[in-house]
Amino acid sequence: MPYALFCHDAQISKAYPSEADVWQLAQQSGLVVDVSTDDQRHGPRRVLDNDYEIKxxxxxxxxxxxxxxxxxEQQSRMELALNS
Structure with a gap:
């Protein structure tokens, strides 16, 4: 089943093969933040900024x-080449 990025139940990205693919896209777009941990987790954990969800x-x-x-992936490689 494909996955996509949503905001307030509206799909805002294309569909991708896996949830991990959408996490990577969100990370590259600056939508992933690290939050402090609670007593049960060690180290920071990644969450989506604002009301974004992956579904x-x-x-x-x-x-x-x-x-x-x-x-x-091709676009990401092109951006890396342009920025170096």
């Missing part, structure tokens, strides 16, 4: 989550 979703008609992932 399972259906891919839109004609949408290919694997292609979305490949395009996002």
């Amino acid at each position: 399972p979703c259906r891919a839109a008609q004609g949408e290919d989550p694997a292609r979305n992932k490949a395009e996002a």
Whole structure:
């Protein structure tokens, strides 16, 4: 089942093959923050900023989550090359 980024129950990203793929996209977009731990956890934990959530979703008609992932990875590599 594909996953996407949501805000207030509205899907705001393309569908991606796994939840981990959406976490990576959110991290690159600056939407992931580290929060302090509670007594039961060691070290900081990652959470999504504001009201963002990662949820399972259906891919839109004609949408290919694997292609979305490949395009996002290619764009990330191009941005790294431009910034170096």
